[in-house]
Structures are given as structure tokens and as C-alpha cells.
Amino acid sequence: MNQKNKLASQHAARQTHHLIHSLGGLPLLGLAYVAGLALQGLGLVTNLFPNTVLWCLPAYLLAAHLIYRSVHLPVVEQFSMLIINSLAPYPVLMLGFALLQHRYSRGAVLTAALITMTWFWLVEMRARKRQKLVLVHLDPEAPANLKNKLGARQAELMRHIELVFWPIGETSLPACNGALITDKPESPEQAHQLAQLKLHHIRLYSVAVLAESLTGKKAREALTDPLWQPDSNPAYDAVKRIADCTLVVLLAPFWVPLGLLVAAAIRMDSPGPALFSQTRTGWHGKPFRIWKFRTMVQSKHQETQFAQKNDSRITRLGRFLRKSRLDEIPQLVNVLLGHMSLIGPRPEQHAFVEKFAIEIPSYPYRHLVRPGLTGWAQVMQGYAASAGETHLKLQYDLYYVSHYSIALDLLIAVKTVRTILTGFGAR
Incomplete structure (x- = not known):
């Protein structure tokens, strides 16, 4: 052909x-x-x-x-x-x-x-x-492996690609603009097919890379691969820092009075201070003190744990503040101080960071960028309330670290409006 x-x-x-x-x-x-x-x-x-x-x-x-x-x-x-x-x-x-x-x-x-x-x-x-991705594959199990990685959205995502099987012994290469490769060739015949793909200048895709481009999350293999590592973008980091400070200062006439009203409402709703602070892990693994409006009942002895759905510790007003994300207003001060950005992976509690860094080798890479008030994992997944959900959250966070840009940050900003209006992912 x-x-x-x-x-x-x-x-x-x-x-x-x-x-x-x-x-x-x-x-x-x-x-x-x-x-x-x-x-x-x-x-x-x-x-x-x-x-x-x-x-x-x-x-x-x-x-x-x-x-x-x-x-x-x-x-x-x-x-x-x-x-x-x-x-x-x-x-x-x-x-x-x-x-x-x-x-x-x-x-x-x-x-x-x-x-x-x-x-x-x-x-x-x-x-x-004109540019639907048509991929040949040599392994009959490749479509099933891909669908398994796509998860619940596989029916929606598979509409954007077409997979064509190229059996061993078939001399004519099917019309395609890429090839889905799962493993190294197991036979001389498969090695010959792979050589033909390269001679015809056919782009090769792994199942993990293709799934990442479709779903917007890193493959689970990347979480445990000691040789995989992303890098930061210093130029965009500087631009983003300037944009963060500019937006927070320009919007101060709106969020400062609103924050004072929320603080007063908290003091009237339940006993205790209006603000709550906690040590979190930030940019390059440096600890910092994050500030939030208190949404739980005051307790002297509070263990480090995930917030659960219908958590009994959350106050009446606190449920509204969490759903509307108004409890995050004090973190705008953290943004001005350089601890955080408006958009980035959510800062995690230090105890969890130490635990997950041991269990998941790639976990520390989420600290290559400043943590944010909202992020890719928050708008795509929501709140992570268990170790299993944290793995999924990390897949989204590492995708963001690998691809963060103005375009992706704009998409996250718009999706954040949806989370505020719908309460998606709140705890």
C-alpha cells in the first residue's frame, strides 16, 4: 500500500x-x-x-x-x-x-x-x-488492555480512536496513522511486523501513553516506576506567580469583606475560633502553615484523618462553607505569601505525605509545582477520602505536573466554577 x-x-x-x-x-x-x-x-x-x-x-x-x-x-x-x-x-x-x-x-x-x-x-x-486516530495492533489483547485502563469512560473515549488488528502472516499493512504496541515482540514474525511499521514511518503508541492522552491522568505504572520523573517549568512558574499575586490583589475588595462576614458567621454558629490552621507540605516539599475557615467542631485532640462524607465533626455552617469552597478564602493570604498558587495540586497534611512517599515512589513529584486552591485532580475526581482514592488523585496530579500550562490552568479555572456551583467533590 x-x-x-x-x-x-x-x-x-x-x-x-x-x-x-x-x-x-x-x-x-x-x-x-x-x-x-x-x-x-x-x-x-x-x-x-x-x-x-x-x-x-x-x-x-x-x-x-x-x-x-x-x-x-x-x-x-x-x-x-x-x-x-x-x-x-x-x-x-x-x-x-x-x-x-x-x-x-x-x-x-x-x-x-x-x-x-x-x-x-x-x-x-x-x-x-480527517484526523481520527486509526491504530493497528499486533496483540489481540491490546483493545481489552486499553479499555481496562480507560475505566468507566471507555465507551465515550473509544469513539475517538479506531483499532485495526494486523495478524501475523498478513503482508499488507492496513491503512493507519499509528500503531498500538503492548509488549516487546515475542516472535520473529512480530519483530518483522514492528520493523515494517517503522519502515512505513508509523508512529508507535504504548497503551499507557494512549490512555493518558485520552483520560488526562498518568498511568498507574508511573506511580511505581523509579525511572519515571517529570520536571518543572521555571518560565511559566514565574509568569504564574505574577498572575496569582495580581489577581488576588485586584480581587481583594471582594474577598476581604466576604471573608470578614464568613468569620463573623462562624463565631455565631459554633464556639471556637473562626480560623483553623494546619501544617501542610508545599513547593519542593517545604512545610508551611495553611489557613482555612473552621468548618468542624472545636477539639483539643484531633487525629490526622481524611474527612468523610456526612462527617459528624462538620458544623451546620461548615457543610455550606465546604460545598461552596468559601472555607478556602484565607488561603488567598497563603497565595500572596508564596506558599500556594491559585491552581495546583492540593497541599496534603505532612503525616500523609510521609506515608504516601514511602508507599508510592512518584508521590513527591507532585511538589514540583506550588500547591493550589483548586487543581486538576479536584475538578476531575473530587475529594480523596482513602488511600485508594489518593492513588487516583495522584494520577491526575502527576498529569498536571507533566503538562501544566496556561491552557490547562484556564480549563481548571472554568471547571472550578462548576465545582463551586454543584458542590462536586466536597466533604
Whole structure:
């Protein structure tokens, strides 16, 4: 057969697709600019409209960059990511106009935002039709192994790929753009098949890597593999630190008065102080004191343990505070002090950290980034109330540590709104 495959992965192919088609949206902004000039000539708009369209060009380019950088994220999140990334730069642009006291047309910003979102939605739809991942596999057990790793969402996730069996002795390689490999070749025939895949420039995927790209969590094998280790992103860490401090300071007129009201309500609801503090493990394993609004009854002797569903220690007001996440407001001070970030793995109690670090070799790697008020594990799984759930939580945390970026943080921020509105994962 005539194979025209490249060694690039499916992620690289999607990035190339988006990079090329990002240029196609520029003429649409040009048409909006020309339309603005025409409307200005008719006296229907002022010169602010076409001028603002030109100012929207950097926002469009930023949206294109965010989408380009997010194609590696789980495929089921791609449409959510597309909407978030295509629209997010425009409120930032409007904030910039407001801070600089620069006049602009809201209608032009809205028009440019809709053009951006619609264009990239069409690009994504075309990509999904043309770039479905078709994988050949040599092992008849490969589909079952993959489905086992996908868990409860396997039916939903398997729609995004197609598996084709290539039996031993079949000389013709099926049409595909990748191969799912489970183990090392066990026979000369399988070794020959593997060589044919490489000669045809077929990209090879392990079951663990494919499952990670579909589910958004690290494979359980990574938790116990002593040779696997992620690394941090110092440049983005610096940008994120600046963004955290800026947002917390700008929003202080809202969260400080709200925090004072919550503190007063706690004092009236049950005896004891309004604040509760505890030592947690933070960035690079350094301990710090975290602050929260008290949601449990005051106790002098309190063992280190997970909070359980319908925990009798939680006060009446405390249940509401936990469900709405208002008990986390004091941690904004921890963010300003550099102990935490707005987004990152939740900081764990030191006793649990020591225990899990012994049981799970990869556990300490979650401390490569600052802990956060909300994180990937919280919006995908919720609260971990047992050692077993902690393993699953760690799979999500390590995925975040491996892939954290502006695009992923924006997705977590939007999903956090859902957790606040629904109380998902609260204890």
C-alpha cells in the first residue's frame, strides 16, 4: 500500500493542522475591518469600531497560540478548551483598554471574539473528521488492555480512536496513522511486523501513553516506576506567580469583606475560633502553615484523618462553607505569601505525605509545582477520602505536573466554577 505517514505523533499532526488554519482566520478579521469602514462611511458606527478590530489582532494571535498549545490535552476536553482559549484573550484585552483608559468599541471586541470562536470551531470539526486516530495492533489483547485502563469512560473515549488488528502472516499493512504496541515482540514474525511499521514511518503508541492522552491522568505504572520523573517549568512558574499575586490583589475588595462576614458567621454558629490552621507540605516539599475557615467542631485532640462524607465533626455552617469552597478564602493570604498558587495540586497534611512517599515512589513529584486552591485532580475526581482514592488523585496530579500550562490552568479555572456551583467533590 502507499503509505504517506510521518513519524510525528497525532498531537504534532493536530498542532500542524491548527497552525496552518490559524492563518485562515486573519482574512476574516480583515473583512470585519473593511465592514467597519463601510459602516463608518454610512454613519452607522464611529471610527472606534474598525480601529478596535485592528487592536483585536493580538487577542486572535494569543487565542491561536493557546489552542496550539492545548492540543495535547485529553481529547474529550478539546471543545471545552477551544471555547475557553478562543474567548479568554478578549476579556484580557478589554481589561487592558480599561486600565489604559483607552476608548474602544465593545461591539467590535464581541464581533472579533465570535469570529475567533466560530473559525476555530470549524477548524476543530474538520480536524476531527480527517484526523481520527486509526491504530493497528499486533496483540489481540491490546483493545481489552486499553479499555481496562480507560475505566468507566471507555465507551465515550473509544469513539475517538479506531483499532485495526494486523495478524501475523498478513503482508499488507492496513491503512493507519499509528500503531498500538503492548509488549516487546515475542516472535520473529512480530519483530518483522514492528520493523515494517517503522519502515512505513508509523508512529508507535504504548497503551499507557494512549490512555493518558485520552483520560488526562498518568498511568498507574508511573506511580511505581523509579525511572519515571517529570520536571518543572521555571518560565511559566514565574509568569504564574505574577498572575496569582495580581489577581488576588485586584480581587481583594471582594474577598476581604466576604471573608470578614464568613468569620463573623462562624463565631455565631459554633464556639471556637473562626480560623483553623494546619501544617501542610508545599513547593519542593517545604512545610508551611495553611489557613482555612473552621468548618468542624472545636477539639483539643484531633487525629490526622481524611474527612468523610456526612462527617459528624462538620458544623451546620461548615457543610455550606465546604460545598461552596468559601472555607478556602484565607488561603488567598497563603497565595500572596508564596506558599500556594491559585491552581495546583492540593497541599496534603505532612503525616500523609510521609506515608504516601514511602508507599508510592512518584508521590513527591507532585511538589514540583506550588500547591493550589483548586487543581486538576479536584475538578476531575473530587475529594480523596482513602488511600485508594489518593492513588487516583495522584494520577491526575502527576498529569498536571507533566503538562501544566496556561491552557490547562484556564480549563481548571472554568471547571472550578462548576465545582463551586454543584458542590462536586466536597466533604
